[in-house]
Amino acid sequence: MALKTFKPYTKSTRGTVLVDKSQLWKGDSYKPLTVGQHSTGARNNMGRITSRHRGGAHKHKYRIIDFHRSKKNIKGVVERIEYDPNRTSYIALIKYADKDMKYIICPQKLEIGDTIESGKNVEIKVGNCLELIDIPQGSAVHNIELVPNSGGKMARSAGSSATLTGFDGDHAIIRLGSGETRKVSSKCMATLGSVSNPDQKNIKVGKAGRTRWKGQRPQSRGVVMNPVDHPHGGGEGKTSGGRNPVSPWGQSAKGLKTRRPQRSDKMIISRRKKRK
Numbered sequence: 001m002a003l004k005t006f007k008p009y010t011k012s013t014r015g016t017v018l019v020d021k022s023q024l025w026k027g028d029s030y031k032p033l034t035v036g037q038h039s040t041g042a043r044n045n046m047g048r049i050t051s052r053h054r055g056g057a058h059k060h061k062y063r064i065i066d067f068h069r070s071k072k073n074i075k076g077v078v079e080r081i082e083y084d085p086n087r088t089s090y091i092a093l094i095k096y097a098d099k100d101m102k103y104i105i106c107p108q109k110l111e112i113g114d115t116i117e118s119g120k121n122v123e124i125k126v127g128n129c130l131e132l133i134d135i136p137q138g139s140a141v142h143n144i145e146l147v148p149n150s151g152g153k154m155a156r157s158a159g160s161s162a163t164l165t166g167f168d169g170d171h172a173i174i175r176l177g178s179g180e181t182r183k184v185s186s187k188c189m190a191t192l193g194s195v196s197n198p199d200q201k202n203i204k205v206g207k208a209g210r211t212r213w214k215g216q217r218p219q220s221r222g223v224v225m226n227p228v229d230h231p232h233g234g235g236e237g238k239t240s241g242g243r244n245p246v247s248p249w250g251q252s253a254k255g256l257k258t259r260r261p262q263r264s265d266k267m268i269i270s271r272r273k274k275r276k
């Protein structure tokens with residue numbers, strides 16, 4: 001979809017660039033596949049903030065997405081394509097031959113009226129979901145399982161995809177968008193194509209208020225705080241903190257690896273590209 005700009009009637013509209021959603025469904029979401037969400041303001045059951053700079057988001061419902069593509073070898077038709085406030089990609093409402101309805105992550109180039117299917121021996125085309133062993137090498141895939149029958153976990157955000165580069169025994173080798181190359185079981189399911197809404201990365205919010213609508217509150221730098229509030233605080237004038245960049249609790253913010261070891265680490269062939 002195209003990008004949408006505005007006439008500069010105000011200072012905020014001068015710099016605003018949004019994604020044009022005029023082709024999307026304009027009605028309500030499919031009610032049986034929605035549940036209510038309770039806003040916590042990032043506070044736990046004791047009322048203490050556990051994640052900073054959250055709160056004040058617009059109220060919305062959660063759409064239940066079929067990450068498992070659970071309807072095996074049953075053809076479904078794309079009823080409509082919708083905006084989902086819970087994710088950057090669009091979602092598609094699928095009506096299957098047995099009259100069941102499911103939401104899935106919408107791939108690029110999937111149109112209303114298209115037929116999709118998941119399972120064994122299905123056609124190789126965008127939107128169909130197969131085991132990695134049945135997908136040709138070099139194909140772009142998304143919504144990839146890490147463990148068979150666990151539901152898609154990787155490559156789910158707007159415009160993202162991974163490339164199936166080859167096979168090694170019972171494992172498939174995939175290259176993720178981050179540059180990481182890893183092995184997963186060839187029995188894992190993946191959906192053909194890239195995720196919809198690739199223009200998400202070109203959005204310019206234009207004003208602080210739009211960020212508040214999304215639930216992100218203002219953030220203050222540590223160097224402008226007092227020493228009681230942050231390790232960088234205090235000093236005469238505009239000092240730079242007097243120590244290496246850290247979080248308010250002293251955790252190093254540059255260079256220290258904080259990722260905990262995962263069981264799947266042994267499946268990583270090469271790590272993601274480092275930022276320059």
